[in-house]
Amino acid sequence: MSQMSVSTNLAIGALLLGLATAQAAEPAAPAPSFTPPPAQAIPDGPFGDAVRLGQNIFLNPRKFAGQYVGNSMNCASCHLDAGRKADSAPMWAAYVLYPAYRSKNGHVNTLAERLQGCFIYSMNGKMPPADGKTIMALESYMFWMAKGAPTGVKLAGQGFPDLKEPAETPDYLRGQKVFTQHCALCHGADGAGQHDATGRAVFPALWGDDSYNWGAGMHSVKTAAAFIHANMPLSQGGTLSEQEAWDVAYFIDGNERPQDPRYAGDLQATIKAHHGGKYDLYGKTVNGVTLGERSTPSSSQSAAKP
Amino acid sequence: MASSFRHQGTIRGLALAGGLLLLGTAVARADSASDLGKQIYSQGANGVTACITCHGAQGQGMAAANFPYLAGQGSAYLEAQLQALGDGSRSNPIMQPIAAALTATQRQAVVAYIDTLPRPWDAKALAAQASTQPDAKDDGAWLANRGDWAHDIPACTQCHAAGGTGVGPHFPAIAGLSKAYIVEQFTQWRNGHRPAGPQNLMGAIAKRMDDAQTDAVANYFAALPQRATLAEGAK
Numbered sequence: 001m002s003q004m005s006v007s008t009n010l011a012i013g014a015l016l017l018g019l020a021t022a023q024a025a026e027p028a029a030p031a032p033s034f035t036p037p038p039a040q041a042i043p044d045g046p047f048g049d050a051v052r053l054g055q056n057i058f059l060n061p062r063k064f065a066g067q068y069v070g071n072s073m074n075c076a077s078c079h080l081d082a083g084r085k086a087d088s089a090p091m092w093a094a095y096v097l098y099p100a101y102r103s104k105n106g107h108v109n110t111l112a113e114r115l116q117g118c119f120i121y122s123m124n125g126k127m128p129p130a131d132g133k134t135i136m137a138l139e140s141y142m143f144w145m146a147k148g149a150p151t152g153v154k155l156a157g158q159g160f161p162d163l164k165e166p167a168e169t170p171d172y173l174r175g176q177k178v179f180t181q182h183c184a185l186c187h188g189a190d191g192a193g194q195h196d197a198t199g200r201a202v203f204p205a206l207w208g209d210d211s212y213n214w215g216a217g218m219h220s221v222k223t224a225a226a227f228i229h230a231n232m233p234l235s236q237g238g239t240l241s242e243q244e245a246w247d248v249a250y251f252i253d254g255n256e257r258p259q260d261p262r263y264a265g266d267l268q269a270t271i272k273a274h275h276g277g278k279y280d281l282y283g284k285t286v287n288g289v290t291l292g293e294r295s296t297p298s299s300s301q302s303a304a305k306p
Numbered sequence: 307m308a309s310s311f312r313h314q315g316t317i318r319g320l321a322l323a324g325g326l327l328l329l330g331t332a333v334a335r336a337d338s339a340s341d342l343g344k345q346i347y348s349q350g351a352n353g354v355t356a357c358i359t360c361h362g363a364q365g366q367g368m369a370a371a372n373f374p375y376l377a378g379q380g381s382a383y384l385e386a387q388l389q390a391l392g393d394g395s396r397s398n399p400i401m402q403p404i405a406a407a408l409t410a411t412q413r414q415a416v417v418a419y420i421d422t423l424p425r426p427w428d429a430k431a432l433a434a435q436a437s438t439q440p441d442a443k444d445d446g447a448w449l450a451n452r453g454d455w456a457h458d459i460p461a462c463t464q465c466h467a468a469g470g471t472g473v474g475p476h477f478p479a480i481a482g483l484s485k486a487y488i489v490e491q492f493t494q495w496r497n498g499h500r501p502a503g504p505q506n507l508m509g510a511i512a513k514r515m516d517d518a519q520t521d522a523v524a525n526y527f528a529a530l531p532q533r534a535t536l537a538e539g540a541k
Contacts, residue, residue: 040442197429
């Protein structure tokens with residue numbers, strides 16, 4: 001967010017709370033860095049087997065956790081290098097931040113609940129049980145990757161690096177131009193991605209029925225812009241300008257995708273309870289389409305129906 | 307697009323007339339752009355060597371002599387290569403005069419014909435060779451399937467698909483190309499003797515890879531169809 005709010009927080013924090021300003025003071029004290037163990041170093045034995053299963057799910061969820069997956073994306077589509085890459089929401093940095101309060105659902109979430117959210121929203125799928133094999137394996141993979149990291153600390157490289165507010169309001173047509181020039185080669189002009197002979201996504205769908213749904217974090221233009229700027233085009237992270245990243249994120253998230261699984265027939269009620277803000281396009285009219293009004297039901301919704 | 311359809315229409319007319327004269331109605335049912343393409347592929351055109359001489363009757367290539375397969379490669383990819391080989395931006399003394407001799411229409415026709423040839427390997431069997439956890443000591447398998455992200459090198463399969471089968475019109479298959487051919491491409495990207503490819507993707511990645519890595523991935527992909535066949539047989 002803006003420089004202003006950080007320094008305001010800092011001043012208030014210093015005045016009122018003395019030393020309890022760890023978060024607001026973050027810019028002054030750089031986040032500690034962390035390097036996960038080498039990917040080749042997963043141990044043998046039963047724990048190593050669980051870690052490997054978690055890694056397999058992470059790289060190919062349709063094959064290893066197919067019953068909970070509703071699209072052809074992979075966890076590693078957004079969390080690059082099998083969840084290891086800094087600035088690509090790495091798993092070692094996420095592991096040490098849970099349990100945590102999340103405004104998304106208004107209570108303290110365990111890591112298991114957070115991972116369930118990935119399946120329901122980003123994978124447009126169904127919720128694996130918190131005490132089942134899928135969540136156990138993913139937690140084992142993350143735990144192994146975070147070995148030696150301090151807990152409760154925001155590590156350098158966590159999440160996607162925040163972008164400054166855009167100089168110009170993000171724009172659909174400018175974004176479309178960026179998309180055509182830099183993204184369509186892999187993701188297709190229709191955003192549907194490209195798939196190999198087995199149906200697995202080589203390049204994931206960015207909108208449409210095979211993409212993340214309206215409840216996924218990536219539907220936020222701000223989140224998508226941050227991911228894109230740091231990581232896209234693949235192997236050329238940082239080459240788009242921040243404005244280009246904002247514009248193309250607006251274009252991508254300004255297209256239809258599967259319904260928010262929390263939708264219960266009333267768009268306005270869903271917006272009120274779960275959406276809002278200038279970078280959330282759900283319910284807004286973009287390029288003549290009121291987004292969310294006619295979305296394909298999410299796969300958890302279609303499963304719930306008789 | 308519209309203009310290329312018009313060209314094809316003209317070709318269709320000519321080929322049809324020729325076909326009716328020489329072969330009766332058999333040709334009438336075939337796609338005539340492919341007929342021209344097939345003719346160029348198997349007999350050459352404008353006085354240059356036919357593709358079939360080195361790339362084989364089914365476009366399967368001749369790995370032992372480092373002639374790559376063409377069947378199953380994306381049409382946009384093949385056309386871009388013919389363009390680059392012809393104008394010399396992709397340096398190759400054998401292909402340069404051949405590509406340069408073909409007109410744009412002839413290139414399109416021959417590429418369209420190649421698109422009809424069966425892939426020289428089983429894409430599903432190859433995709434099944436993809437591994438989320440390759441042998442830690444097999445550097446080639448590791449680079450192919452996981453990359454070396456500490457140096458911003460994605461896994462080869464992130465663009466060329468699991469098993470190196472290629473995807474779409476722009477990302478060619480790489481499984482089963484000969485080792486020497488693969489290594490030569492990396493050398494050419496590094497010294498500017500081959501265009502960097504769409505959006506400078508491959509050229510930039512090639513420059514981040516060292517010789518040992520190049521050798522390792524070349525070994526891996528050269529041997530992959532054989533591995534896949536062996537794995538299929540073992541089932």
